[in-house]
Amino acid sequence: MGSESNRGAQGRGRVQGKRMVFARRFTLAAVLVAVLASLAFDCGIGTPSSFGIGQFNLLCPLGGLEAMLASKAFIPVAAISAGVLLLFALVFGRAWCAWGCPAPVIRRFFKRDPKPAKPGTCASSCAACSGAKAALDVKASLAFLARDKRTWTLAAVLVCAIVAGLPLFCLVCPIGLTFGTVGSLWHLIVDKQMTASVLVFPAALAVELVLYRKWCMNLCPVAGLLGIFGQFAAKFRPRINADTCLRTSKGSACDVCAVACAEHIDLHAADVQQQLGMCTRCGECAKRCPTASITFE
Structure with a gap:
């Protein structure tokens, strides 16, 4: 019965992984289609950087924080956007980075994913391996965030907004540059409007995401902001079945x-x-595990 149970869990893990990957790709495609539809039909819904339907409007939370710090004023829509981010990130952590952000797609298209680091020492008693829920270790989480370069990039971005009086990062944000490129190309092809952004935006993206392949892992302040709340997001995290995992059950590398x-x-x-x-x-x-030993809660 135990082996049958393990096989059943394995099957669920692989199916779950495949479904998540398919749903993620579908969501990314849907975001692009929505942006194109907004341009084609002048719907006015905007992009994920500035999104709105009727009276409901949201800004990029980081851009909103920069705007409030730069203007030294309370901006209701920016505060609401930050609140929505807080609720989202406390449940889903950094899910935006895989399910909505175009930067990883561009990086993978040009085969510029960063090389993996060597795996650390196996700790088979950890919660991910046993399936147990570990209590939040605030001290360890703060120490981890302090070591993460994106946390310091986030701090630098917010300080620069205060000093300069402008949301400077918004000028070079890959998310905004991507959708800006889409809009510029649309106006070039459909409206025959040639602007400098047709060249400048893709060039900036090439520098950030193609030439520097570790942007998402080292410098992205959006990832840094989401990562802070991600430390508290205990749901939907991967878990390992230690009985079937090659490293824990057989000691394989x-x-x-x-x-x-x-x-x-x-x-x-x-x-x-x-x-x-x-x-x-x-x-x-979960999708690629050779023994399908990984599942999401």
Whole structure:
């Protein structure tokens, strides 16, 4: 009965991973289609950087925070957007980075994913391996965030907004540049309007995402902001069946999950709970695990 139960769990893990990957790709495509529809039919819904339907409007939360700090004034729509982000990130962590952000798609298209780090020492008693829920270790989480370069980039971006009196990062944000490029190309092709943005936006994207392949892992302040709340997002995290995992059950040097993960999270590491604060819920680890030992809660 035990082996049958393990096989059943394995099947669920792989199916779940495949479904998550398909749903993620569908969502990314739907975002692009919505942006194109907004341009084609002049719907006015905008882009994820500035989105609205009727009287409901949201800004990029980081852009909103920058705007409030730069103007030293309370901006209701920016505060509401930050509140929506807080609720979303406390449940789904950094899911936006895999399910809505175009930057990883561009990076993968040009085959510029960062090389994986060597897997750490296996800690088979960790919560990810046993399926147990670990209590939040605030001290360890703060130490992990302090080591993350994106946390410091976020701090620098907010300080620069205060000093300059402008939301400077919005000028170079890959998310805004991507949708700006889409809009510029649309106006070039449909309206025959040639602007400098047709060249400037793609060039900036090439520098950030193609030439520097570790943008998402080292410098992205949006990831840094989401990662702070991600430390508290305990739901929808990957779990390992230690009875079937090659590393825990047979001692094999398997690192497929770490290689498949965009963040190269090592589910066997001693600090896995802090690493999972950066999990984007992409589902690739569950999909690619050779023994289908990974499931999402």
